[in-house]
Amino acid sequence: MATELNRMHSDLTSKLENLAEGVRKHSTEPNFPSSVKEEDIRAMRTELEALRTSYKETRTLVRIKHDEYKTRFEVSDKEHAKLASLLYASFGKKNQVLADFGLTPHKERTSSKVQSDASSKPA
Numbered sequence: 001m002a003t004e005l006n007r008m009h010s011d012l013t014s015k016l017e018n019l020a021e022g023v024r025k026h027s028t029e030p031n032f033p034s035s036v037k038e039e040d041i042r043a044m045r046t047e048l049e050a051l052r053t054s055y056k057e058t059r060t061l062v063r064i065k066h067d068e069y070k071t072r073f074e075v076s077d078k079e080h081a082k083l084a085s086l087l088y089a090s091f092g093k094k095n096q097v098l099a100d101f102g103l104t105p106h107k108e109r110t111s112s113k114v115q116s117d118a119s120s121k122p123a
Contacts, residue, residue, distance in 0.1 A: 016045040
């Protein structure tokens with residue numbers, strides 16, 4: 001997409017330049033329309049170039065900010081995992097207090113198979 005946009009931009013600026021040159025050469029002819037002015041065409045091209053430059057600078061800044069955000073996000077995600085592990089270790093994995101920290105306590109195993117295994121073994 002960027003390559004296509006670059007090509008389209010180059011084509012348009014070339015067309016505008018050719019148009020301005022044609023106006024410069026033929027503006028003195030008798031049937032030339034007075035509303036077509038070389039200065040207007042060149043101003044349009046200059047404005048387009050300025051916007052393109054600003055656009056490229058902004059995209060560069062966006063990429064830099066995205067990289068900063070992504071790096072910080074990954075660091076924060078790892079730090080959260082470390083803190084969550086510390087809380088699980090401190091309170092125990094099944095403690096309901098963990099919910100106050102936005103962590104899900106592990107469920108108690110209540111299957112009948114586990115209970116019957118423990119009660120069926122002779123002492």
